[in-house]
Amino acid sequence: MRLNKILKNTLLVLAACLVLSACATKKEVATDIKGQMQGDVYTGTDTVEYLADGVPDRVFFATNESILTTASRETLRAQAAWLRKNPNINVVLEGHADERGTREYNLALGERRANAAKDYLMTYGISSDRITVLSYGKERPVDSGSNPLAWSKNRRSVTVKAN
Amino acid sequence: MTKKILILLFILIPINANALIEVDITRGNLNPLPLAVSPLSIDEESRKSFKKILKKENIGSEISNIVESNLRTSGLFNPLDKKAFLQAPDIANLKPRFEDWNLIKAQALITGKVNYVDDKLRVEFRLWDVLAAKEMMALAFTTVPNNWRRVGHIISDKVYERLTGEKGYFDTRIIYVSEEGPKTQRIKKLAIMDQDGANNKFLTLGNELVLTPRFNPASQMVTYLSYFKNMPRVYLLDIETGTQEVVGDFPGMTFAPRFSPDGKKIIMSFAKDGKSDIYTMDLENRIVEKITNHPSIDTSPSYSPDGKYITFNSDRSGYQQIYVMKKDGSDVKRISFGNGLYGTPVWSPRGDLIAFTKLHKGKFYIGVMRTDGSGERLLTENYYQEAPSWSPNGRVLIFYRETKTNSKGEGFSAKLWSIDLTGYNERQIKTPTDASDPSWSSLLSN
Numbered sequence A: 001m002r003l004n005k006i007l008k009n010t011l012l013v014l015a016a017c018l019v020l021s022a023c024a025t026k027k028e029v030a031t032d033i034k035g036q037m038q039g040d041v042y043t044g045t046d047t048v049e050y051l052a053d054g055v056p057d058r059v060f061f062a063t064n065e066s067i068l069t070t071a072s073r074e075t076l077r078a079q080a081a082w083l084r085k086n087p088n089i090n091v092v093l094e095g096h097a098d099e100r101g102t103r104e105y106n107l108a109l110g111e112r113r114a115n116a117a118k119d120y121l122m123t124y125g126i127s128s129d130r131i132t133v134l135s136y137g138k139e140r141p142v143d144s145g146s147n148p149l150a151w152s153k154n155r156r157s158v159t160v161k162a163n
Numbered sequence B: 001m002t003k004k005i006l007i008l009l010f011i012l013i014p015i016n017a018n019a020l021i022e023v024d025i026t027r028g029n030l031n032p033l034p035l036a037v038s039p040l041s042i043d044e045e046s047r048k049s050f051k052k053i054l055k056k057e058n059i060g061s062e063i064s065n066i067v068e069s070n071l072r073t074s075g076l077f078n079p080l081d082k083k084a085f086l087q088a089p090d091i092a093n094l095k096p097r098f099e100d101w102n103l104i105k106a107q108a109l110i111t112g113k114v115n116y117v118d119d120k121l122r123v124e125f126r127l128w129d130v131l132a133a134k135e136m137m138a139l140a141f142t143t144v145p146n147n148w149r150r151v152g153h154i155i156s157d158k159v160y161e162r163l164t165g166e167k168g169y170f171d172t173r174i175i176y177v178s179e180e181g182p183k184t185q186r187i188k189k190l191a192i193m194d195q196d197g198a199n200n201k202f203l204t205l206g207n208e209l210v211l212t213p214r215f216n217p218a219s220q221m222v223t224y225l226s227y228f229k230n231m232p233r234v235y236l237l238d239i240e241t242g243t244q245e246v247v248g249d250f251p252g253m254t255f256a257p258r259f260s261p262d263g264k265k266i267i268m269s270f271a272k273d274g275k276s277d278i279y280t281m282d283l284e285n286r287i288v289e290k291i292t293n294h295p296s297i298d299t300s301p302s303y304s305p306d307g308k309y310i311t312f313n314s315d316r317s318g319y320q321q322i323y324v325m326k327k328d329g330s331d332v333k334r335i336s337f338g339n340g341l342y343g344t345p346v347w348s349p350r351g352d353l354i355a356f357t358k359l360h361k362g363k364f365y366i367g368v369m370r371t372d373g374s375g376e377r378l379l380t381e382n383y384y385q386e387a388p389s390w391s392p393n394g395r396v397l398i399f400y401r402e403t404k405t406n407s408k409g410e411g412f413s414a415k416l417w418s419i420d421l422t423g424y425n426e427r428q429i430k431t432p433t434d435a436s437d438p439s440w441s442s443l444l445s446n
Helices: A002-022 A024-036 A070-085 A103-123 A148-154 B044-054 B059-073 B089-094 B098-103 B145-164
Strands: A050-052 A058-060 A091-096 A131-137 A156-161 B007-013 B033-037 B077-079 B108-117 B120-129 B134-143 B173-180 B187-194 B210-215 B221-226 B233-238 B244-246 B253-259 B265-272 B275-282 B288-290 B298-303 B309-314 B321-326 B341-347 B353-360 B363-370 B377-382 B384-390 B396-404 B412-420 B427-429 B434-440
Touching: A050 A070, A058 A070, A070 A103, A091 A103, A103 A131, A103 A156, A103 B210, A103 B253, A103 B265, A103 B275, A103 B298, A103 B341, B033 B059, B044 B059, B044 B108, B044 B145, B059 B077, B059 B108, B059 B145, B089 B108, B108 B145, B120 B145, B134 B145, B173 B210, B173 B412, B187 B210, B210 B253, B221 B253, B233 B265, B253 B298, B265 B298, B275 B298, B309 B341, B321 B341, B321 B353, B341 B384, B353 B384, B363 B384, B363 B396, B377 B384, B377 B396, B377 B412, B384 B434, B396 B434, B412 B434
Parallel strands: A091 A131, B033 B077, B033 B108, B210 B434, B233 B253, B298 B341
Antiparallel strands: A058 A156, A091 A156, B007 B134, B108 B120, B120 B134, B173 B187, B173 B434, B210 B221, B221 B233, B233 B244, B253 B265, B265 B275, B275 B288, B298 B309, B309 B321, B341 B353, B353 B363, B363 B377, B384 B396, B396 B412, B412 B427
């Protein structure tokens, strides 16, 4: 099992090296994808902004999913702690989808993603009165690219200060 | 805008039921019917009067150009080159020399005449069967000069109906979303145009995001989604008066609106707590009814033309699929079972088919299936396309497609396209800006 995994990783690295050496212009893209996605969930920090020191503003989702990853839950716990410390701040959770879906379904999916984040904040003591959910579906991507990495950055729920 | 100003003045000769030429529109038409559209003849005085009013050199030719272009675009007819015509328009309209038209292989001939009468535009036209050497139809209209394009569309509809046995779709309009700017900050406006792309007009300024406009099949009302004040809500817009109002009082996002076939209700989705359900609102008494109640996403509802059933999109099986239920929400049945995801079901105005968008292995398809899900047929495949809308006669679908503008897959362009139900005759509809979310109106005259 373990050996298998090591072998697999070595192969992946080898493959990546091949890609890198084979095509110099593709270098950036190849390293990007490798370091910035797990499965098809974005794990990078390119687009992330901070509500406060150590409090990232957004969480990312897998294709067609609204399940929070371990990293997302960590981000939301930091947001909840920050919100508890700042009881006068209200937030809007903006839910988004990538462009690879029909418009109306994606509006609903964005709403579902933002609600997943809202539910988690509520279990950490944030009152629903302080949270508004707003879905943009696929209307407001952060990355206009049409590739898996760009789509992963766009599948997100962003916590925005409302006041 | 103009309502039904057009008056059907008189029918010169009643329609002959035993047509000789007939066009079969149920097959993909690889041999469009060759016909000749002789320019409508016009006397010099009328020509000058219309030139002054409409700034068109020869309004007779302009109207026949519209007829010619409509018939060609339908894919069912092949209008012949005017340079080959042997007979002058005015004489042809009196009594065509059928041998001459036969010689250039025209099977049907359209002739006519335009007059300026009491500040009005009077148009008469005739449809001739060349092989049988017979008149098939003759009609005359009188209207205000500004309606000249509509006269061309109505003639096209009459010819189409006479030769195919089905209603036309040329005297219609399309409402859509005009798009400009980078993808991350796209500016969207409601826009409306004639079916052939003429008379384009913007209905909103682009200050707020607008999506999915849909015509009321019974009037010139439109329902759409607007992010006015950053609150996504379904709105109702009267395109005659410009007045608009929010539909219902929902504590959250309403979206995916459509009218019922009688135009008296709006059916839409309401999203709350991560689930979207389907609701209707009666426009007369404002009564809201909840139609579906399921923890899944239920959206994109569309009524059957008799109003008894609703097709919609749900992910209750785990992924987006198409369902049909009774109008009260009972008897829900899944109808899509092919590979991939299915969305945006739209019931045909003829009642027999449901058009949809399908996603499979990174491609988007526009397709149709019977209302029980059988007979799935994919009409067109592309990188990205969605949102089919039916022509009022149920023979053509309009949709939008996004394409990449360079080989690296960067940049994009969104355009409206139409395709026949047969899968033939795919065409781009020209719009001044990028465009999406088209909705086809009913026939304006009838």
